[in-house]
Amino acid sequence: EIVLTQSPGTLSLSPGERATLSCRASQSVRRSYLAWYQQKPGQAPRLLIYGASSRATGIPDRFSGSGSGTDFTLTISRLEPEDFAVYYCQQYGSSPWTFGQGTKVEIK
Amino acid sequence: EVQLVESGGGLVQPGRSLRLSCTVSGFTFGDYAMSWVRQAPGKGLEWVAFIRSTAYGGTTEYAASVKGRFTISRDDSKSIAYLQMNSLKTEDTAVYFCSSGWRLFDYWGQGTLVTVSS
Numbered sequence: 001e002i003v004l005t006q007s008p009g010t011l012s013l014s015p016g017e018r019a020t021l022s023c024r025a026s027q028s029v030r031r032s033y034l035a036w037y038q039q040k041p042g043q044a045p046r047l048l049i050y051g052a053s054s055r056a057t058g059i060p061d062r063f064s065g066s067g068s069g070t071d072f073t074l075t076i077s078r079l080e081p082e083d084f085a086v087y088y089c090q091q092y093g094s095s096p097w098t099f100g101q102g103t104k105v106e107i108k
Numbered sequence: 109e110v111q112l113v114e115s116g117g118g119l120v121q122p123g124r125s126l127r128l129s130c131t132v133s134g135f136t137f138g139d140y141a142m143s144w145v146r147q148a149p150g151k152g153l154e155w156v157a158f159i160r161s162t163a164y165g166g167t168t169e170y171a172a173s174v175k176g177r178f179t180i181s182r183d184d185s186k187s188i189a190y191l192q193m194n195s196l197k198t199e200d201t202a203v204y205f206c207s208s209g210w211r212l213f214d215y216w217g218q219g220t221l222v223t224v225s226s
Binding site: 033035037039043044045046047050056088090092095096097098099100101102 | 145152153154155169171172205211212213214216217218219
């Protein structure tokens with residue numbers, strides 16, 4: 001099973017700042033089948049990015065994904081108030097599909 | 109508008125069973141694979157099971173932690189996906205989300221809480 005490790009655990013930033021979240025896999029993710037989700041308290045996750053860098057429908061272009069192999073990054077170019085949440089990466093290249101433990105982006 | 113609504117959660121004793129339902133509207137249910145993903149209180153996400161569409165044989169896969177105890181199924185005539193959970197353990201306590209897709213999860217329900225406790 002592929003283990004995904006996200007860092008940092010918590011990111012304290014101000015609105016307007018740039019957020020950079022990391023997701024490292026224990027082995028190469030096949031075909032860059034790596035997704036990112038956003039989850040707010042009491043809500044279901046929302047798909048942001050798939051295929052490492054493709055934005056899901058309706059996702060603002062301030063969200064971008066990059067990476068391949070074992071190292072992936074989610075970047076939020078300018079944080080909006082609604083972006084403060086927990087972010088999870090997920091690999092779907094090898095069964096069982098696995099998630100990272102999450103990065104919380106909080107208001108500084 | 110796409111809607112996924114889970115039901116069937118609740119408090120159950122260890123060793124007992126529970127069946128969750130996920131009622132879908134807003135897309136052609138029969139064309140889509142469906143999955144269950146769970147989240148223990150204060151913890152991260154864990155994929156549980158998926159079932160492919162009938163056109164792809166309706167095949168299923170399970171996480172190792174639930175294999176042999178949980179069964180995912182679907183009723184395309186009712187647009188409902190099910191998760192039959194047997195021999196429940198305390199570590200199965202979680203919010204259970206249903207989602208469309210078999211490996212990438214685009215639409216999600218709001219979840220139903222399952223608490224396994226004596």
